[in-house]
Amino acid sequence: MHYDLSRLQDGLAKLNISFSELQFKQLLIFYEMLNEKNKVLNLTTITDFEEVVDKHFIDSLSLIKMVDLTQPLKILDLGTGAGFPGIPLKIAFPQLEIVLMDSLNKKILFLQDVITELNLHKIAALHGRAEEIARKFDYRERFDICVSRAVANLSSLSEYCIPFVKQGGLFISYKAGEIEEEVLQAKRAVHLLGGKIREVEKFQLPGTDIWRSFVKIEKINKTSKTYPRKAGTPTREPL
């Protein structure tokens, strides 16, 4: 492995995150596994190391702008795909307890390999659809934070995510581009699910011209048993 780590180091420094040798090594192994698996499974269109650093690693870790991740929080990454943002978060903040969830089992099998190879603990990769897992006793209203990147529009995503969050916990959505309209349209759904939009934060990713937004939603009330509705309905007929 010979990589120029300067871009990664700069990005981490701008987010005020420091990495040990082990953490750099884990991230590089993850990068190599991702590239290898990408040949047989469509995981990401981005393969160039520096681009992966900016658009996947630093982007995933920019969540630190929204919440103190040095605490022992229990986090769900819903629709994690190839492990974003969950794997970089776990590498950077090993005390987090993380569940990675995706409806595509091939991605989950890949992530189980990643977990083993990187020797990560207090992390699980779970195969399933949000609409079904959210009804299970062990997962419903159990998480301090649910995060999700590039999965669905904010109304549908709120129905997937908010049921998993404990009362007083957070649902934080990674969004891009113009989101004012999307946020307005999601207000009703968020309210019906027991949430309240607390903050919309827009910023440029360190060292790039890429704009990233976070929508921070606090769960103030328990979610009615009505939600989430059956598989497919949240995207077909958003609340």
Ligand code: SAH
């Ligand atoms: N978060 C990753 C992947 C985004 S692609 C990233 O930012 O790179 C969206 C992923 O969400 C896919 O892997 C898809 O299988 C998963 N997904 C979509 N709907 C889902 C649902 N209802 N429940 C669980 N996973 C879902």
